[in-house]
Amino acid sequence: xxxxxxxxxxxxxxxxxxxxxxxxxxxxxxxxxxxxxxxxxxxxxxxxxxxxxxxxxxxxxxxxxxxxxxxxxxxxxxxxxxxxxxxxxxxxxxxxxxxxxxxxxxxxxxxxxxxxxxxxxxxxxxxxxxxxxxxxxxxxxxxxxxxxxxxxxxxxxxx
Numbered sequence: 112x113x114x115x116x117x118x119x120x121x122x123x124x125x126x127x128x129x130x131x132x133x134x135x136x137x138x139x140x141x142x143x144x145x146x147x148x149x150x151x152x153x154x155x156x157x158x159x160x161x162x163x164x165x166x167x168x169x170x171x172x173x174x175x176x177x178x179x180x181x182x183x184x185x186x187x188x189x190x191x192x193x194x195x196x197x198x199x200x201x202x203x204x205x206x207x208x209x210x211x212x213x214x215x216x217x218x219x220x221x222x223x224x225x226x227x228x229x230x231x232x233x234x235x236x237x238x239x240x241x242x243x244x245x246x247x248x249x250x251x252x253x254x255x256x257x258x259x260x261x262x263x264x265x266x267x268x269x270x
Contacts, residue, residue: 147208157177159177
């Protein structure tokens with residue numbers, strides 16, 4: 112069964128437009144255990160991901176990607192030159208994991224955080240809860256449908 116997710120990236124670090132250009136990427140650098148566990152254990156090939164630009168004005172959803180490779184060790188944690196280096200992570204005992212994603216749908220219109228907050232149908236969505244800072248979050252199918260509708264699309268557009 113397909114699941115839906117939201118993944119955050121800062122606009123000046125890795126924007127949606129870069130994913131379009133690259134055609135795929137590995138989602139590295141996650142250094143939160145709860146988000147790591149989701150990527151390692153729960154994100155599956157074929158799951159859809161809302162690509163969310165955080166730390167910009169206004170924060171917004173720019174597109175939808177698909178998980179193309181399930182969780183595997185984040186090799187950037189072993190690279191001492193990487194900003195994601197973690198001396199406690201090794202090839203024998205990896206501490207961090209990542210998934211690969213590919214772009215599926217560029218939204219006709221971005222959906223901003225203020226617009227999301229105005230939708231009563233999105234009540235309970237983790238992104239809209241106070242203090243929620245996780246970079247990987249599960250999204251209910253009804254919330255996914257509502258967000259796509261806000262952007263002029265439907266769940267069927269993902270197929």
